[in-house]
Structures are given as C-alpha cells and as structure tokens.
Amino acid sequence: MRKKSSIGGKIFMALIFLFLYAPIFVLIVFSFNKAKSRTQWTGFTFDWYKELFSDSSIMNALYTTLAVSIIAALVATVVGTITAVGLSKMSRRWRSPLLTINNIPVMNAEIVTGVSLCLLFVFLGSFLKFNLGFGTLLIAHITFDIPYVILSVMPKIHQMDNNLMDAAQDLGCTWFQAFRKVMIPEIMPGIVNGMIIAFTMSIDDFVISYFTAGSRVETLSMRIYSMTRKQISPKINAISTLLFVSVLVLLVIINVRQSRQEAKAKELERKLVNK
Amino acid sequence: MKKIIAVVLVLSLLCLPTLSGCGSSSGSAGEVNVYNWGEYIDESLFELFEEQTGIKVNYQTYPNNESMYSTLKTGGASYDVIFPSDYMVSRLIQEDMLEKINFDNVPNFELVDDVFKSPDYDPTSEYSVPYTWGTVGLIYNSDMIDEEITSWSALFNPDYSGQILMFDNSRDAFGIALKYLGYSQNTTDENELNEAYELLESQKPILQAYVMDQIFSKLESGEAAIGPYYAGDYLTMKETNPALKFVIPDEGSNLFYDAMCIPKGAENKENAEKFINFMCSTEACIANMDVTGYASVNREAWEEYSADLSEEDKNVMYPSDEVIERCDVFINLPQEILDKYDEMWISLKSS
Amino acid sequence: MRTKFLAVPYVVWMAIFVVAPIILVVIYAFTTADGSFTLGNFSNMLDYLSVFGRSFYLAFISTVICILIGYPIAYILSKQGARFQRAVIMLFMLPMWMNFLLRTYSWMSILENTGLLNRFLNFIGLPSISIINTQAAVVIGMVYNFLPFMILPIYSVIVKIDRSLIEAAQDLGGNSVAVFRRVLFPLSLPGIISGITMVFVPAVSTFVISQLLGGGKQMLLGDLIEMQFLGSAYNPHLGSAIALVMMIVVTIFMYIINKFGDGEEQAVML
Numbered sequence: 001m002r003k004k005s006s007i008g009g010k011i012f013m014a015l016i017f018l019f020l021y022a023p024i025f026v027l028i029v030f031s032f033n034k035a036k037s038r039t040q041w042t043g044f045t046f047d048w049y050k051e052l053f054s055d056s057s058i059m060n061a062l063y064t065t066l067a068v069s070i071i072a073a074l075v076a077t078v079v080g081t082i083t084a085v086g087l088s089k090m091s092r093r094w095r096s097p098l099l100t101i102n103n104i105p106v107m108n109a110e111i112v113t114g115v116s117l118c119l120l121f122v123f124l125g126s127f128l129k130f131n132l133g134f135g136t137l138l139i140a141h142i143t144f145d146i147p148y149v150i151l152s153v154m155p156k157i158h159q160m161d162n163n164l165m166d167a168a169q170d171l172g173c174t175w176f177q178a179f180r181k182v183m184i185p186e187i188m189p190g191i192v193n194g195m196i197i198a199f200t201m202s203i204d205d206f207v208i209s210y211f212t213a214g215s216r217v218e219t220l221s222m223r224i225y226s227m228t229r230k231q232i233s234p235k236i237n238a239i240s241t242l243l244f245v246s247v248l249v250l251l252v253i254i255n256v257r258q259s260r261q262e263a264k265a266k267e268l269e270r271k272l273v274n275k
Numbered sequence: 276m277k278k279i280i281a282v283v284l285v286l287s288l289l290c291l292p293t294l295s296g297c298g299s300s301s302g303s304a305g306e307v308n309v310y311n312w313g314e315y316i317d318e319s320l321f322e323l324f325e326e327q328t329g330i331k332v333n334y335q336t337y338p339n340n341e342s343m344y345s346t347l348k349t350g351g352a353s354y355d356v357i358f359p360s361d362y363m364v365s366r367l368i369q370e371d372m373l374e375k376i377n378f379d380n381v382p383n384f385e386l387v388d389d390v391f392k393s394p395d396y397d398p399t400s401e402y403s404v405p406y407t408w409g410t411v412g413l414i415y416n417s418d419m420i421d422e423e424i425t426s427w428s429a430l431f432n433p434d435y436s437g438q439i440l441m442f443d444n445s446r447d448a449f450g451i452a453l454k455y456l457g458y459s460q461n462t463t464d465e466n467e468l469n470e471a472y473e474l475l476e477s478q479k480p481i482l483q484a485y486v487m488d489q490i491f492s493k494l495e496s497g498e499a500a501i502g503p504y505y506a507g508d509y510l511t512m513k514e515t516n517p518a519l520k521f522v523i524p525d526e527g528s529n530l531f532y533d534a535m536c537i538p539k540g541a542e543n544k545e546n547a548e549k550f551i552n553f554m555c556s557t558e559a560c561i562a563n564m565d566v567t568g569y570a571s572v573n574r575e576a577w578e579e580y581s582a583d584l585s586e587e588d589k590n591v592m593y594p595s596d597e598v599i600e601r602c603d604v605f606i607n608l609p610q611e612i613l614d615k616y617d618e619m620w621i622s623l624k625s626s
Numbered sequence: 627m628r629t630k631f632l633a634v635p636y637v638v639w640m641a642i643f644v645v646a647p648i649i650l651v652v653i654y655a656f657t658t659a660d661g662s663f664t665l666g667n668f669s670n671m672l673d674y675l676s677v678f679g680r681s682f683y684l685a686f687i688s689t690v691i692c693i694l695i696g697y698p699i700a701y702i703l704s705k706q707g708a709r710f711q712r713a714v715i716m717l718f719m720l721p722m723w724m725n726f727l728l729r730t731y732s733w734m735s736i737l738e739n740t741g742l743l744n745r746f747l748n749f750i751g752l753p754s755i756s757i758i759n760t761q762a763a764v765v766i767g768m769v770y771n772f773l774p775f776m777i778l779p780i781y782s783v784i785v786k787i788d789r790s791l792i793e794a795a796q797d798l799g800g801n802s803v804a805v806f807r808r809v810l811f812p813l814s815l816p817g818i819i820s821g822i823t824m825v826f827v828p829a830v831s832t833f834v835i836s837q838l839l840g841g842g843k844q845m846l847l848g849d850l851i852e853m854q855f856l857g858s859a860y861n862p863h864l865g866s867a868i869a870l871v872m873m874i875v876v877t878i879f880m881y882i883i884n885k886f887g888d889g890e891e892q893a894v895m896l
Binding site: 010024038082083087102117146210236243 | 634873
Binding site: 037038039040057118121122125126131132136214215216218226228229231 | 306308310313318333334335336338349350351352353354487488489491492496542
C-alpha cells in the first residue's frame with residue numbers, strides 16, 4: 001500500500017517548510033545587504049564576507065566553536081560507543097538506572113544543566129585552583145554529547161545478532177578484533193548518527209556554553225548573544241551562512257553515500273534471494 | 276564512513292594548532308581579561324594596545340551593572356578590568372570585591388580632570404579610575420512625535436501606546452519613575468518606591484518592550500518612537516536617524532560616572548593597570564569618544580575632541596551646570612532596599 | 627564477562643559531571659548564602675507563581691501546536707518513498723545548523739511592526755498586524771525552534787508501524803477515523819510522548835526566546851533562573867530552588883515516558 005498523499009498534505013508540508021526556512025532565508029539574504037539594517041534592503045555586496053576574515057573576535061569565536069564541537073563530538077562518539085557496548089552487556093537491573101541517569105542531560109532543561117555545571121566547576125575550581133575556560137567548556141559539551149551517542153548506538157547494538165561476536169571469537173579472533181571487524185561495521189550507522197547529532201547539539205548550543213565558558217573563551221553563540229542585545233552585524237549573518245552551506249554540503253555527501261550503500265545492500269540481498 | 280571520520284579528524288587536527296596559537300599563549304607579555312558594557316569602547320584600540328605592550332586583550336561584555344556583579348559573585352570567570360558605574364563601585368568597595376590600584380603604573384591618571392578625581396563613590400580614590408560620565412535622557416523620533424517633549428510624562432502617555440521603550444534594568448527604570456514623581460532616585464522610603472512601582476505597572480500595557488542596547492536598532496529604524504537612554508548613545512543613534520532628538524526632562528534625571536576597576540583576585544593585575552593607563556591616554560580617550568559618544572574625563576582629550584563638535588552635541592555630551600543641578604547620582608542602597616528592588620522588578624516583569 | 631566493564635569510565639564521568647552538579651543544585655536550593663539550612667527559597671518562590679503559570683501555559687500551548695503540526699507532517703512523510711523521507715528529515719534537521727539565537731533574532735526582523743511580514747502585508751494591500759513583544763510572538767518562537775523535536779520522534783515511531791496492521795483494520799471495516807483512533811494513534815503514542823518531552827522541557831525553560839520576541843515583558847522561568855545566576859538579581863540559592871522544582875517536573879515527565887515507552891529511551895533519531 002503506497003497511497004500518494006493528497007494535494008492538501010503537500011501544501012501543508014510546503015507551508016511548514018516555508019515557516020522553517022523563512023528566517024534562514026532572511027538571514028542569508030541580509031548577509032549580502034549593503035547597509036547594516038536587518039529589514040531594509042539597500043543593495044548587494046560581498047563586503048561582509050571580506051570583512052569577516054579580518055574580524056579577530058568573530059574568527060576566534062569560530063575557532064573556539066569548531067574546536068569545542070569537533071573535539072567534543074569525537075570524544076563523545078568514542079566514549080559513547082564503548083559505553084553503549086558495555087551497557088548492552090549489563091543486566092537490566094544495572095542498565096536501567098544507568099540509562100536513566102544518562103538521560104538526565106538530554107531531558108533536563110539546558111539552563112539547569114548549565115547552571116549545575118557552573119556551580120560544580122566553580123566549586124571544584126575553588127579547590128583545584130582553576131578558572132572557567134576552554135577546559136570546562138569542553139567538559140560540559142562532552143557531558144551533554146555522550147548521551148546522544150549512547151541513545152543512537154544502543155538500538156543498533158540491540159538489533160545486532162549477539163551470536164556474531166561469539167562466532168567471530170570462536171573462529172579465533174581476539175575480543176578486540178571481533179569488536180573492530182564485526183561489531184563496529186554493524187553498528188556504524190548508529191555511531192555516525194550519534195556523532196552528527198552530538199556535533200549538531202554542540203555547535204548550536206548557547207545556554208550551557210554561556211554558563212561554563214568563563215572569561216577567556218567565547219563561542220560563536222555567546223558572541224551572537226552579546227550582539228543581540230544591540231544589533232547583529234551582517235558579518236555574523238555571513239559567517240553563519242558559510243557554516244550553514246558547508247554543513248549542508250557535508251550532510252548531502254553523507255546522505256548520498258548512505259543511500260548508495262543501502263542500494264548496494266539491497267542489490268546484494270536481491271541477488272542472494274534470487275539464487 | 277571511515278573516510279568521513281578521517282576527514283573530520285584531519286579537520287580537527289588542523290584546527291588545534293591554530294587554536295593553541297590564538298588561545299591563551301599568544302604573546303609573551305600575557306593577557307588581560309576585560310569585561311565592559313556593550314558598545315562602550317573602540318574595539319580597534321585593543322590591537323593598538325597589543326602592539327604597544329604585547330598584552331593580548333580578551334574582551335567580553337555585559338548588559339548592566341547588576342549582571343556584571345552577578346558574574347563576579349558567581350566566580351569561576353576571572354576578569355582583570357571592569358567598568359562599573361558610580362553606585363556599583365561603592366557597592367564593590369563595600370563588599371571588598373576590588374583590588375587597590377597601584378597608581379604608579381597609571382601615570383596617565385594625571386590627565387584626568389581634577390573635577391573627577393576623588394569622587395563620592397570612591398572617596399579615598401584608591402579603587403577606581405574614572406572612564407566616562409554622562410546623563411540619562413529621553414530620546415524621541417521627531418517624525419513620529421509632533422510635540423516638543425520636556426517631561427518624563429511622555430513615557431506614560433497613552434497616546435504613544437506601543438511606541439514606548441523602557442529601561443530593562445531595575446535601577447534605571449525605577450529611577451525615572453521616582454524622578455517623574457518628584458522623589459529622589461536614591462530614596463529608601465518604601466511608600467515612594469511602591470508609588471513608583473504602581474506607576475511602572477500602569478505603564479506596562481502601553482509599553483512596546485523593556486530594552487537595553489536593543490534600543491539602538493528600534494529607535495533608529497522607527498520601530499519605536501520614544502525611550503530613555505544614555506546621552507552618549509543618542510549621538511550614535513542620531514548618525515543613523517537624524518530625526519531623533521534628545522532631552523533631559525525638566526523633572527531632572529540621572530547623572531552617572533563610570534569607572535575602571537580591578538576585581539579582587541585578578542590574575543593579571545599589572546596588565547590591568549597597563550590597560551587602564553592606556554585607556555586614560557589622550558589618544559585612546561579621543562578614539563573612544565568618537566565611537567561611543569560619551570564624554571571622556573580626560574581634559575585634554577575633551578578639549579581637542581569638542582573643538583569640532585556642534586553646540587548641540589557638546590551640550591548633550593557635556594551638560595551645563597544648570598542641567599547637572601537637576602540630576603541625581605545613584606548611590607549604593609542598603610541591602611534590604613536592593614532586595615525590595617529585585618522583588619518589585621521581577622513582579623513587574625512577570626505581572 | 628568483562629565487556630560490561632567498558633561502561634565503567636563513563637559511569638564515573640556521569641557521577642562527577644551529571645550527578646554531582648545536581649546534588650550541588652539541591653544543596654544550594656536548601657541553604658542560605660551563609661550555608662545554613664532553609665526552606666525559605668521555596669517559600670520565596672510563591673511570589674513568582676505567575677512566572678511558573680505563564681511558563682507552563684506558553685510551553686503547553688506550544689507543545690499542543692507542535693503536536694497538531696508535527697503529527698500530520700510525520701504521518702504524511704511516513705507514506706512517501708524512502709529517499710524522499712530521508713531528504714525531508716534532513717531538511718527538518720538543517721535549520722539547526724543556523725545558530726539558534728540568530729534564527730530567533732531573525733524572527734524579530736520578520737515580526738516587527740516595521741518588519742518584513744508587515745511590509746509584505748502592506749505591499750499586497752493588507753493592514754499591518756502587531757505580533758512582536760506579545761505572548762503570540764513567544765509561542766511562534768517556541769514552535770519554530772522545537773517543532774523538529776516533535777516531528778522526528780513521531781516519525782521514527784510511525785515509520786516502524788507494521789502497515790499490515792492498518793490494512794487489517796481497514797479490511798475489518800474500520801473507517802479512517804476508527805483506524806486512526808484504535809490502531810495508528812495508540813501505536814504512535816510513544817513517539818508523541820517523547821516528542822512532548824523534547825518540546826515541553828526546552829519551551830518551559832527558555833530564556834532567550836522570551837527576551838528577544840517577548841520584549842522583556844513576558845518573563846519566563848528561564849529568565850527568572852538566569853537572572854538569579856548571571857542577571858540582575860544575584861541569588862543562586864533561589865535560582866537553584868527554582869531549577870530544582872523545574873527538574874522535578876521534568877522527572878515526572880520522564881517517569882510517564884518510561885511507563886508508556888519500553889523503559890529505554892529512543893527518542894532522538896536522525
């Protein structure tokens with residue numbers, strides 16, 4: 001059964017996309033606006049893009065944002081995947097409460113996570129003599145990234161046939177070899193998804209960074225927040241447009257690859273069945 | 276998939292060296308963490324300062340005195356130079372949150388006009404170096420408002436419903452209400468405060484928004500017609516929208532002094548003093564006046580800068596004694612009154 | 627079996643960076659500035675009941691709107707071809723790559739009295755509407771920002787529903803209303819419930835949206851908490867108490883989810 005959706009449905013979906021993309025469209029368009037105004041169109045220019053690269057505070061914020069997001073997403077992916085494997089082997093009695101705790105940063109209001117981490121870092125900092133900075137920012141991001149990786153890897157582990165690992169080990173693989181050659185490829189889609197989600201969450205985060213970054217480092221979001229108090233420079237529109245487009249490209253590549261792989265898998269399956 | 280991970284890894288590795296390059300370690304002379312009001316300095320001066328001293332400036336901003344105070348209290352973040360206003364300087368001194376400044380490292384303090392030395396908020400003049408001063412007034416769009424405004428009453432006039440902006444901080448908002456009612460801005464009389472509260476509550480329905488620096492774009496674009504703000508910022512707004520006018524209402528207003536201070540436990544105290552010294556230099560003061568529109572306390576700089584100003588701008592930046600006479604300077608209030616302010620403010624904003 | 631010990635490092639990490647901070651919040655909530663025990667922070671909160679009321683009210687409205695929009699979208703989407711589905715899901719995620727603050731700020735440009743929407747309306751001969759700085763603007767901001775978090779979980783549940791169940795119900799004579807009410811809706815309930823949490827929690831605690839689109843006149847819980855920590859009224863103890871109460875509400879939500887769902891959360895999916 002594959003009933004094509006009605007015209008009404010299509011229009012509805014188009015309207016929702018209009019709603020979702022209108023502000024983004026506005027932002028991108030006004031990154032090419034001559035004047036600083038965010039509602040009056042006065043002419044086309046590339047100046048903001050040129051000026052962007054000489055604005056050290058925005059560039060620093062960009063580096064901080066990218067570094068934090070990338071490192072946090074990578075660490076979270078590795079730790080999250082390993083933890084998910086470990087958790088899957090635990091008895092339910094242990095796993096359930098641990099997963100509930102794991103859910104806290106996902107389900108909790110961001111502001112509570114931010115505030116509570118801020119209290120912790122200040123508390124620890126007064127003993128261990130450190131200040132809020134890149135380190136605390138990174139720890140905060142890793143902390144809220146890991147749960148997303150675990151949540152996206154766990155289902156893939158559950159879907160996997162448990163005997164595969166045993167079989168590989170019976171055939172002489174060490175546990176690690178089996179893990180690398182058998183398990184990782186099986187759960188790869190979950191890992192990649194988890195990493196993408198973690199990266200997305202990190203790069204889009206404002207609230208938690210705001211409470212944990214301290215005086216020395218500033219993420220793009222924090223920079224933008226201090227600008228929203230007055231007027232956002234079109235340079236910010238420009239940098240966001242660049243980020244947006246590069247992510248779009250990256251996502252398209254991943255997507256195309258995924259569907260290609262799936263097509264291949266299907267092909268293979270069909271051949272096998274036909275035999 | 277492996278390739279993607281590899282690409283991401285390479286990207287991150289590429290980022291790391293640049294990061295450590297632009298992170299904490301650049302320059303041998305260390306760094307200075309500056310925490311200032313938004314739009315209150317010529318940011319290009321940082322480069323000049325870095326060139327001259329090799330000290331890297333980390334710069335962050337706050338929207339008002341109270342949130343700066345909260346950030347200091349919360350701890351964790353360490354700032355070396357802050358820019359509190361008069362009453363906040365007193366409060367910080369009183370709560371032992373400031374370092375004494377070593378004036379040997381601030382030779383440019385000499386350039387500060389004597390009028391501004393040893394102010395009431397820092398009687399011993401050990402904790403602060405004056406930065407700028409100015410007044411709060413009403414800014415309105417003469418294209419949208421026909422009458423000549425001379426009183427705070429315009430902010431409470433239903434004719435301008437939906438066009439009015441108001442300060443988004445308790446001290447300034449209540450200060451205006453108190454002045455309009457004919458009371459002192461530093462009153463500790465609860466009845467007077469309650470009256471001011473009722474006035475502000477009655478204003479809320481005709482208000483467009485509570486704003487701080489957002490007032491710039493809202494007044495410039497004609498989104499709103501009238502709002503109270505700082506004189507210096509008026510000059511900045513006028514450049515974009517010449518229809519804007521500025522007035523210090525007859526009832527009187529607020530006169531403020533902002534100062535540079537070093538918070539207790541600052542990690543780079545000497546660099547902070549160098550920074551403060553740099554900001555007192557005539558060159559920096561002129562650059563700042565040009566960008567911010569606030570009058571500098573450096574006599575030489577003011578004389579040089581004001582030579583090119585129109586009479587009107589000069590009066591806005593450097594009001595006459597007659598105007599100053601009408602104005603109050605905020606003083607630090609006792610804790611129970613501050614609590615009362617917080618309570619009334621939250622209840623006003625959430626009503 | 628040694629595999630399970632792989633989880634140990636993260637369990638330690640969670641203890642330090644997830645559990646300990648929350649314990650700190652609890653300690654702060656029950657103490658005064660000089661460290662003595664008090665319940666005063668909670669009784670002080672009674673003054674702010676209106677803020678609680680408004681936050682929950684606006685978050686509730688936003689959540690309902692998100693369901694009303696998100697469910698049909700998820701359903702329509704689930705009936706499309708696999709490729710199309712994947713592309714559309716990506717399109718729902720994509721806005722999240724434009725900074726959240728910027729997107730909200732952009733709504734300000736659109737909704738303002740002299741903003742783009744009104745200029746468009748005037749252009750086609752319609753009168754201006756005034757939305758900015760009202761509760762409606764805050765709700766629009768919330769729905770806009772959190773809608774994808776409603777669509778994705780519902781979609782991921784609907785798409786897994788066995789089509790033959792629906793066909794069977796239809797064969798047995800159920801009309802479309804009955805099929806929806808008796809089969810489709812109950813089966814997609816877990817998705818709806820996790821969608822509700824993913825929308826309601828951030829909506830109740832936001833402080834940026836209300837500041838930018840509400841004109842500072844619509845104070846929400848998030849604003850109140852932010853004010854206590856980094857804003858004008860410095861009182862982290864009161865802030866912690868408010869945060870704690872909010873957290874308890876969230877916990878109740880999670881409890882409900884664990885009852886309906888499988889006990890293991892699988893809400894977030896690309």
